[in-house]
Amino acid sequence: MDAWVVTHPGPIPSRPLRPVRVPVPSPGPGEVLVRVEVCAVCRTDLHLAEGDLRPRRPRTTPGHEAVGRVVAAGPGAGRLSPGTRVGAAWLRSACGHCRYCLRGSENLCPRSTYTGWDADGGYAEYLTVPEDFAYPLPAETPAEKLAPLLCAGIIGYRALLRSDLPPGGRLGIYGFGASAHLTAQIAIAQGATVHVLTRSARARELAMTLGAASAGDATDAPPEPLDSAILFAPVGELVPVALAALDRGGTLAVAGIHLSDIPPLTYQRHLFQERTLRSVTANTRADGRAYLQLAMAHPPQVTTVPYPLAEADRALADLAADRVEGAAVLTISSP
Numbered sequence: 001m002d003a004w005v006v007t008h009p010g011p012i013p014s015r016p017l018r019p020v021r022v023p024v025p026s027p028g029p030g031e032v033l034v035r036v037e038v039c040a041v042c043r044t045d046l047h048l049a050e051g052d053l054r055p056r057r058p059r060t061t062p063g064h065e066a067v068g069r070v071v072a073a074g075p076g077a078g079r080l081s082p083g084t085r086v087g088a089a090w091l092r093s094a095c096g097h098c099r100y101c102l103r104g105s106e107n108l109c110p111r112s113t114y115t116g117w118d119a120d121g122g123y124a125e126y127l128t129v130p131e132d133f134a135y136p137l138p139a140e141t142p143a144e145k146l147a148p149l150l151c152a153g154i155i156g157y158r159a160l161l162r163s164d165l166p167p168g169g170r171l172g173i174y175g176f177g178a179s180a181h182l183t184a185q186i187a188i189a190q191g192a193t194v195h196v197l198t199r200s201a202r203a204r205e206l207a208m209t210l211g212a213a214s215a216g217d218a219t220d221a222p223p224e225p226l227d228s229a230i231l232f233a234p235v236g237e238l239v240p241v242a243l244a245a246l247d248r249g250g251t252l253a254v255a256g257i258h259l260s261d262i263p264p265l266t267y268q269r270h271l272f273q274e275r276t277l278r279s280v281t282a283n284t285r286a287d288g289r290a291y292l293q294l295a296m297a298h299p300p301q302v303t304t305v306p307y308p309l310a311e312a313d314r315a316l317a318d319l320a321a322d323r324v325e326g327a328a329v330l331t332i333s334s335p
């Protein structure tokens with residue numbers, strides 16, 4: 001099959017991602033083999049290719065927003081019959097018996113593994129996924145509308161929960177890529193006033209068409225104090241900017257897996273008056289199921305930019321250069 005692997009992590013112009021021909025993988029115990037229809041491109045893939053996240057095994061295929069059909073089951077699997085459409089997302093496994101797993105925080109499991117980092121992901125014609133961590137998906141929805149939901153949607157949903165937005169509250173969204181544009185739609189549907197702050201003029205336009213109350217530059221002050229904010233841009237310099245924009249008692253959730261260094265904070269200006277700064281670490285399967293149920297009941301407007309599998313490197317280069325409006329998706333096979 002055709003696939004891409006990260007050979008030597010480094011800046012995109014150094015071509016860290018290479019196309020390869022490899023055997024179709026065999027599903028291991030508890031796993032199913034999935035023929036990939038579409039895999040969305042996430043900023044985390046870029047962090048892995050560029051080495052911001054250290055590789056956990058050599059020559060790994062990235063991609064953790066894969067939609068496809070089950071074609072075979074490994075030993076002990078078989079709950080998902082062949083032909084079932086499923087999604088393979090970032091969280092690939094968790095141990096199930098550590099203190100974090102037992103209290104419902106499997107996203108914090110020290111032995112958790114990740115698609116496209118600990119195991120080969122969806123920049124390929126086939127991938128394997130543990131059956132218990134695959135999300136069944138509707139057969140009738142176009143795959144490119146589903147794939148971005150698997151990370152951009154689910155992680156954005158968890159970030160929204162972590163931002164403690166009160167009902168009808170004022171939410172600031174810093175950075176407006178794939179995840180932010182999905183998260184904004186949930187918040188607006190739930191009655192929030194959403195202010196988008198991003199350096200991209202085109203992203204500001206998209207924000208306004210999706211129903212944002214305002215859209216300004218990333219370092220602008222929003223037109224009113226914020227109850228909650230989510231930082232999607234991987235830019236540590238924006239942490240003090242967003243904290244300063246919070247009202248008393250407000251919360252800032254940092255959604256990314258990687259963030260450049262945060263400059264020094266001033267207690268009075270950034271944290272006093274009970275402002276809260278918190279991170280978001282992956283998601284639990286419960287988050288995933290809750291979000292996908294919400295998204296199936298009220299399908300979000302998913303803005304996608306398609307690329308053939310053969311041009312995965314170009315998709316990452318475009319993402320690195322902020323040339324993608326919405327979510328880049330690799331179209332790999334038709335069902």
Ligand SMILES: [Zn+2]
Pocket residue numbers: 094095096097098099100101102106109110111112
């Ligand atoms: Zn665990």
Ligand SMILES: [Zn+2]
Pocket residue numbers: 042043044045064090151152
């Ligand atoms: Zn992701």
